[in-house]
Amino acid sequence: MDPSRRGVLTAGLYSAALTVPLFTDVAHAQEGGRATRPAGRIGPGDVVTVRTMTDRIADILDELGGGLARPMAAAFLVNTVLPQLRSSGEEKDRKDMLSAASDLTYLTGWMAMYEREHGLGQRYYVKALKLAGAAGDHVTYCRTLRGMSLQAANLGHGNKALQLADSAAQAAPGAGPRLVAFLRGQQAHAASMVGDRHQAFARLREAEAALSRADSRREAVGGYDRSAYQFHVAHVLYETRDLAGSIAALKESLKSQPHRERQGRVHSNAVLAQRQLELGHLEEACATWSAFLDDYAQLSTARGDDHFHTMRRRVAPYRRVRAARELDERARALADAKR
Structure with a gap:
């Protein structure tokens, strides 16, 4: 089972009508508060571990894509962070852990959004808001x-x-x-x-x-x-x-x-190429899409996949033009390699 769908929250559809909890309403909430039977005891070192893992996952997101980084984040949340939120400890350490958990949950929601799991991403975001409020973050x-x-x-x-x-x-x-x-x-x-x-x-x-x-x-x-x-x-x-x-x-x-920041560059180049084509600059758009492919080939990313399919659809009418034909041939080879 995908750990992002277990333990933290469940998937669902995005809701534009969702009511967002105010900071003042959640600032004193005991989200992840003390359990009747604490799972253990946390200290400053545990907080550092969560923050370090969050930074590392963010690096993996940038370099390899959300398709690889998000399952890692979700598994770490389920298997390590949630038990720690049920643990006892000094009040400062507990607040710091809530803050660190909120940051990681926010990042996981960002990746779910980026990977087109919008309902799931929204639920992670709401969870992050509540954790941040409980931490006073x-x-x-x-x-x-x-x-x-x-x-x-x-x-x-x-x-x-x-x-x-x-x-x-x-x-x-x-x-x-x-x-x-x-x-x-x-x-x-x-x-x-x-x-x-x-x-x-x-x-x-x-x-x-x-x-x-x-x-x-x-x-x-x-x-x-x-x-x-x-x-x-x-x-x-x-x-x-x-x-x-x-x-x-x-x-x-x-x-x-x-x-x-390869994943961000993939998105930026894809958007740039689409707008260059919209302006009528076909060859410039093809050159930008070629730069997009340089990074896309090394990523696991659903948004990148969307951009890839959009590129092939937008280029298709211009295959008689050499730049478009060469781009399409390269894209076809890359699609075969990614299967």
Whole structure:
């Protein structure tokens, strides 16, 4: 049985009408609280183990894809983290463990969303919110709401995406500049989806200003950098009908994307190629799709599979053009190799 479907929660359909628990409602909840018979005793070392595993899984996600990383995360949650949440320990250690568990649960939900398991991803996100509230962890709570906003945006629920993005921002009044930039960027994306051009560009300016004040530290989970900001710019420009500007922003995003973030690059190149083709630049789109294939060949990713099938469908009418024909031949060989 897939461990992501056992013990933590069960799969289901995505619900745009889901009620999101407020931080104040869950801040004192005893999610995963003391069991009648504690499963053991936790200490600071156990928290470090969970945080280290979360970082390692995030690295595997970047380098090899969610198809490999998510089952590892789910199994670790079921077999190791859940028993520890039922364990006794000092109050500080228990709070720290709840926070670490929330971070890992958020990451697992992100991967489920990325792998098209949207109902499951949403349930992980809600679990992460409750764990973060029980831990008093504002950062993970707000970051999870932002992830839920992105999920709603990916599914075309613009109003819900904006509601969740605004809720995340409202729940983080004392956030540092990097988290502020992270949240403002998502607010900008969601605002552009509902046609609020003024708010979208205002939020982008706020995101850029906050990012300029952030330190250079990179976070393995839920980080925000110049590449992510430019990706948000690309979203806003596309929604406001500036196709050429969106393409330019995507190129800037790719320039500053760390080399090891292969999964993110697969998505960025796929989106860029589709927009280049939409603009009528077939050969440039084929070159970008070729770069997409370089990374896709090394990944296990359902979203990458979607992009791959979209590429083949979009290129098919242009097979008489040499660049399109060569791309299609390479894609056919890769599809045979992945069977």
